[in-house]
Amino acid sequence: MPELPEVEGFARYFAQHALRQPIVRVRVRDERILGVRKDVFSRALRGHAFERVQRHGKHLFADAGLTWLHLHFGMTGDLSYYTSSVNRHASSDDGSRMTDDEPRFARVIFDFANGNHLAFEDMRLFGVVDLTSSPDAYIAEHELGPDPLEITLAQFRAIVAKRRGAIKAFLMSQDVIAGIGNLYADETLFQTGLHPRHPVDRLSDAEVRAVYNAMRRILREVIRVRAKDGDWPARYLTMHREEGERCPKCGGTIQRTVVMSRTTYFCGNHQRL
DNA sequence: AGTACCACCTGACGGC
DNA sequence: TGCCGTCAGGTGGTAC
Numbered sequence: 001m002p003e004l005p006e007v008e009g010f011a012r013y014f015a016q017h018a019l020r021q022p023i024v025r026v027r028v029r030d031e032r033i034l035g036v037r038k039d040v041f042s043r044a045l046r047g048h049a050f051e052r053v054q055r056h057g058k059h060l061f062a063d064a065g066l067t068w069l070h071l072h073f074g075m076t077g078d079l080s081y082y083t084s085s086v087n088r089h090a091s092s093d094d095g096s097r098m099t100d101d102e103p104r105f106a107r108v109i110f111d112f113a114n115g116n117h118l119a120f121e122d123m124r125l126f127g128v129v130d131l132t133s134s135p136d137a138y139i140a141e142h143e144l145g146p147d148p149l150e151i152t153l154a155q156f157r158a159i160v161a162k163r164r165g166a167i168k169a170f171l172m173s174q175d176v177i178a179g180i181g182n183l184y185a186d187e188t189l190f191q192t193g194l195h196p197r198h199p200v201d202r203l204s205d206a207e208v209r210a211v212y213n214a215m216r217r218i219l220r221e222v223i224r225v226r227a228k229d230g231d232w233p234a235r236y237l238t239m240h241r242e243e244g245e246r247c248p249k250c251g252g253t254i255q256r257t258v259v260m261s262r263t264t265y266f267c268g269n270h271q272r273l
Numbered sequence: 274a275g276t277a278c279c280a281c282c283t284g285a286c287g288g289c
Numbered sequence: 290t291g292c293c294g295t296c297a298g299g300t301g302g303t304a305c
Contacts, residue, residue, distance in 0.1 A: 001298040032282085058299080075299055076283080105283090124282050126299055165275050173275095174300080183298045238298095261277060263296085 002073035003058055004148070004179030005222035010071075010079050011055040012227065014062060014118070017081040021112035022049050023064075033107040033122060035070075035130025044131055045069065045110070054135050056147050057178025061135040070138055074126025080106070080119045144178040148215055151177075156212045160200055167203070168196035169260045171215070180215065182262045183238060184222070188215045189266065190237035190249070195273040196259045196266055241265045 002010070026042040028034060034041055050062040050069065062069040071077070082101045102109065106119035108129050120129055132138040146155070159177065163170055170176055171185040180188070189196050191214045194207065203211070222232065232238045235248050243256040243265075252269025 003298065006298090072299085074282090075297070077299095122282095123284070124297090124299095126282065128300090163274085169275075172299095181298055186298095241298095260275090262298090 001075070001183065002077055003181040003184050004055075004219055005184070005226055007055055007058045007060055007073060007179075008223045009226050010073065010077075011053050011060050013079055013081070014050070014060065015053045017116075018062075018110070018112070018118045019050050019052065021114055021116070023047065023110050024113050025111040027109040027111065028107070029109065030107045030125065032125050033120070033127060033129050035128050041129075041131060056135055056139055057144055057174060058181070059135075059138065059144070059178070061132070061138070067131045068134055068138075070128070070130050070132045071120060072128040074122055074124060074128070076105070076121075076123040077127035078103075078121040080121055081116060082119070083116050139178075143175045145174060145176045146178065148177050148179055149219060153209060153212050157205075157208055160203065160208050164199060164201045166197045166259055167194055167200050167211070168262075168264060170200045171211075172260065172262070179219070182264075184215075184218060186241075186265055187218050187237050189271060191218060193270050195271045196257070196264050197273060237265060237267070 023045050026045050028038050028041065031038050044067050045064055048064045048066070050064055052063045054061045054063070058072065060071040060073075062071075080103045084101060102117075103119050103121045105121045105123040107122050107125070107127075108120045110118045112118070120127070145159070160170070163176065168185050168189060171180045171188060172182065186196065188211060192207070192210045194211070225232065237248075237254070240246070240248060240254055243254060245254040247254055247267040247269060250267060250270045252267045254265055255268040257264050257266070
């Protein structure tokens with residue numbers, strides 16, 4: 001699920017737990033998650049400490065002095081900070097795991113000098129863990145667009161003016177704006193009342209402003225509720241992603257279709273072309 | 274430039 | 290119980 005709001009949550013979690021602790025060991029449980037060679041990765045980080053984190057779109061960066069750690073969470077990425085407990089091998093479950101508390105899908109684990117650990121988990125291995133010289137370098141190299149929470153309405157209008165095609169594709173293109181995925185693209189359009197296939201070059205000024213406002217309001221609201229472990233509000237499309245469901249906004253029927261080869265939900269009544 | 278399709282992975286779920 | 294197809298919130302490459 002990790003889109004911008006979730007990654008913002010990971011950034012705060014990382015900052016809260018894993019800063020300024022010397023990294024005494026780096027354990028790579030599955031090399032397929034790495035974008036660099038394992039020995040290069042470990043050597044670059046061992047003995048250093050993460051000093052600060054930065055998020056851009058769905059990407060998380062942690063300053064490790066000479067280099068930056070870069071994390072992308074794919075579809076199933078997550079972070080877990082935990083304390084090892086030595087003598088709980090005989091407890092409750094089948095006891096087959098080697099380390100207590102180590103998450104089942106931990107792919108990379110940082111061991112800190114204080115005895116605690118930060119694990120990057122990713123069941124499906126679509127995420128990436130690697131190194132970069134700086135967030136800006138990574139952003140330039142991968143041609144990421146601006147973060148939607150960092151741009152003004154005027155900048156957003158300028159970006160819109162350069163594009164054509166379906167509004168949903170526009171919102172999801174990371175080189176246009178970085179951070180919105182399938183879920184929040186649908187949510188933004190649902191709350192704005194626009195059909196996902198509405199061409200961006202046929203949006204009125206008022207509609208462009210409505211998209212900008214909804215997108216930012218949603219991202220910020222979700223950051224806030226998820227920070228408290230809450231659910232999405234019931235008025236969100238996100239809580240009704242199923243064909244035939246009742247639209248919480250107008251009572252219409254939720255439709256399912258495919259846009260940009262992604263499953264798309266929208267209200268057949270208040271989101272018309 | 275925009276879109277469609279495949280590939281990369283693993284697990285959950287429904288149907289038979 | 291088990292096998293099989295389908296689906297899942299992402300991205301990158303290729304091909305129209």
